[in-house]
Amino acid sequence: xxxxxxxxxxxxxxxxxxxxxxxxxxxxxxxxxxxxxxxxxxxxxxxxxxxxxxxxxxxxxxxxxxxxxxxxxxxxxxxxxxxxxxxxxxxxxxxxxxxxxxxxxxxxxxxxxx
Amino acid sequence: xxxxxxxxxxxxxxxxxxxxxxxxxxxxxxxxxxxxxxxxxxxxxxxxxxxxxxxxxxxxxxxxxxxxxxxxxxxxxxxxxxxxxxxxxxxxxxxxxxxxxxxxxxxxxxxxxxx
Numbered sequence: 001x002x003x004x005x006x007x008x009x010x011x012x013x014x015x016x017x018x019x020x021x022x023x024x025x026x027x028x029x030x031x032x033x034x035x036x037x038x039x040x041x042x043x044x045x046x047x048x049x050x051x052x053x054x055x056x057x058x059x060x061x062x063x064x065x066x067x068x069x070x071x072x073x074x075x076x077x078x079x080x081x082x083x084x085x086x087x088x089x090x091x092x093x094x095x096x097x098x099x100x101x102x103x104x105x106x107x108x109x110x111x112x113x114x
Numbered sequence: 115x116x117x118x119x120x121x122x123x124x125x126x127x128x129x130x131x132x133x134x135x136x137x138x139x140x141x142x143x144x145x146x147x148x149x150x151x152x153x154x155x156x157x158x159x160x161x162x163x164x165x166x167x168x169x170x171x172x173x174x175x176x177x178x179x180x181x182x183x184x185x186x187x188x189x190x191x192x193x194x195x196x197x198x199x200x201x202x203x204x205x206x207x208x209x210x211x212x213x214x215x216x217x218x219x220x221x222x223x224x225x226x227x228x229x
Contacts, residue, residue: 008155034217043118043204043220044157088157102218104157 006105019076023089023105030091035074038086079112118221126227135190135224137205146188147206200228
């Protein structure tokens with residue numbers, strides 16, 4: 001089992017839909033969770049990050065972390081064609097005052113149709 | 115004003131050659147990284163440099179060597195290229211490797227194809 005599992009999709013939704021993207025992980029020491037968005041031929045850009053469990057909201061985006069289930073989610077409300085991209089989850093441990101390596105999921109390719 | 119820039123964007127070369135990829139960041143960050151994204155889209159860290167000191171070296175062949183002339187640059191040298199080296203290589207930087215909530219900023223990648 002890989003440390004971070006993410007359904008690669010592709011996921012196709014109509015404009016305005018609510019999108020749910022998910023990752024599961026096996027390492028209970030992960031405490032720092034991130035979502036990156038990667039457009040075609042571009043580098044990943046950070047969307048959201050959370051530390052430990054809980055929810056975090058930023059505009060149309062909401063990140064949730066459930067450490068008991070080792071499950072994280074990213075919700076996109078009122079999805080737009082400009083949201084079409086690959087979404088990668090990433091996570092790391094935090095120990096001794098230092099953040100560990102980022103471990104990425106494979107990414108989910110999202111397409112929002114007008 | 116590109117924050118993290120890599121050159122070249124595309125690199126096509128033959129097996130056995132030696133090549134370099136350059137990376138520069140203008141964010142004033144202390145830590146830089148190299149990642150490899152393979153054909154299955156997995157993004158895996160290769161190296162990181164903090165204040166010109168190599169602090170992480172994952173299980174990467176010693177044909178790959180990072181070189182940092184200064185804090186703003188981290189170049190990747192690859193000797194004796196092999197077919198399996200074909201991938202997209204991303205450079206990234208962050209303020210400090212040890213501080214929480216310091217996101218990594220990525221360049222747009224160098225697409226390396228080995229013939």
